[in-house]
Amino acid sequence: MAENRTFTMLKPDAVENGNIGAILDLINASGFRIVAMKLTQMTRKDAEAFYAVHNERPFFGELVEYMTRGPIVAAVLEKDNAVEDFRTLIGATNPAEAAEGTIRKKYAASIGENAVHGSDSDENAAIEAAFHFSGREMF
Ligand code: UDP
Numbered sequence: 001m002a003e004n005r006t007f008t009m010l011k012p013d014a015v016e017n018g019n020i021g022a023i024l025d026l027i028n029a030s031g032f033r034i035v036a037m038k039l040t041q042m043t044r045k046d047a048e049a050f051y052a053v054h055n056e057r058p059f060f061g062e063l064v065e066y067m068t069r070g071p072i073v074a075a076v077l078e079k080d081n082a083v084e085d086f087r088t089l090i091g092a093t094n095p096a097e098a099a100e101g102t103i104r105k106k107y108a109a110s111i112g113e114n115a116v117h118g119s120d121s122d123e124n125a126a127i128e129a130a131f132h133f134s135g136r137e138m139f
Helices: 012-016 020-029 044-050 059-069 084-088 103-107 122-132
Strands: 007-009 033-040 072-079 117-120
Touching: 007 020, 007 084, 007 122, 012 020, 012 059, 012 072, 020 033, 020 103, 033 103, 033 122, 044 059, 044 122, 059 122, 072 084, 084 103, 084 117, 103 117
Parallel strands: none
Antiparallel strands: 007 072, 007 117, 033 072
């Protein structure tokens, strides 16, 4: 995948709370172009694989429960410097520490249920996009 792309998920809490439209508005207004998108639900196996890097952490069980409890919006976004700029737009993992105006500051409830995912490197963006989308679903 090109280095100007990142992968995001609007997590189950964002979908449950009716925040899909507001978050997508912010994403578009911040200059990101949506090049792939779908409403989908992760299985337990999916979530355990997607977050495998955290499988020794104390919050892993809760994270898998949370991420599988309802649908998510998965998307691939395009913009210059996409990975870094999107991490800035979403804000810190803990919404209590997230900057004003960030998605997590506005829409996240806690460090666990924090509304949105953003890839942390170009390499992971490519892996995560391929986890959710086939080549012909990305434009
Ligand atoms: N998480 C959690 N407790 C923590 C840290 C993380 O429940 O103490 C969850 C949270 O949903 C977070 C995800 O695990 O978004 C992945 O953690 P990471 O440190 O990769 O944060 P992110 O890259 O999402 O900001």
